[in-house]
Amino acid sequence: MVVHVSPEEAISPYKALKKAFENFNLEAFKDKTVAIKLHMGERGNRTHLHPSYAAALVKILQEFNCKPFLTDTTTLYIGSRLTGLGYLKTATENGFSPATVGAPIIIADGLYGEETIKIESGEVEVKDASMGRALYEAEGIIVLSHVKGHDLTGFAGAIKNVGMGFASRSFKRYMHKVIEPIIAHPERCVGCGICAKSCPGKAITIVSGKPKIDLEKCIGCKVCTIKCPNQVMEVSEKLVEEFNVRLGECAAVILKALNKKPILYVNVAEKITKHCDCVSEPAKLVAEDSGIYVSEDPVAIDTASFKDVEKNLTKTKNLKEVNDVDPWLHLKTAEKFGIGKTSYTIKTI
């Protein structure tokens, strides 16, 4: 079941979540150390999740005698959240601190991404399956996701938050490694250097006025294809599809490794942007707010949020058009591996 709180009813995150949680049995979380997994936004991003949602969850969990903490993993790309300390500084700048949310913040994979744990991949064929240790060791987890578009997945909610967000750097790299940009239209290049300046992997150099990509350094983010004003770089549709299959598979591997713990999903569909919260600049909105969703099923909650976002798009007819990526693929892959269903019942409160 998915419980939906409309935007009108979601003005107070605490009241909205408290009411939504009445539909679920929270006894399993009682007295436990609970990780609230969320993306606290890149430096300069202005559309990430508001800290009041994390504070509301902390308060509710403390009423159940839980010991909550906020957590996320460091990034693969070179940015403000590359290290644990950098992440904590960025989180504070973005309004997340023990003083504002009422709980500690622990970076799940440590100072330099070294605090990870290997996990079994079972019947799913993936490489380097491992995740942030603090997420693995927490006794319960609330996956708090900001619903938005994404240039590689088309849609980002709970499955993206788990599949990429819980993963160690090596597991992230396994997913991203499939994305290899090519210089498809060299004749269009004007040598402006924007691609090199914006490459988060520092993989592009300008040689004799033309870009050169070092695929060893490339982290497969696709940013160069977006930033180049003349569409010189391309990543093939097939590779993007393969990335999405890997993302769904890796989310399944992670959730299967955690299958004995209580996990609840909260999706917040407000300030819905074209790209993800890793973008370090103010972003334009692509849809009206849809409210808050709560579920025990990560695929169902994403499907419900996805469908409402599509109804509320302001400039395009569907989410696929927003980033030219099939937003269903990672969700359907996750469903295929049994971690949730795209069919569900919904209750609006």
Ligand code: SF4
């Ligand atoms: S951003 Fe595009 S046009 Fe500018 S140097 Fe890079 S490839 Fe050439």
Ligand code: SF4
């Ligand atoms: S995909 Fe492009 S922007 Fe991203 S790391 Fe590779 S070369 Fe750099």
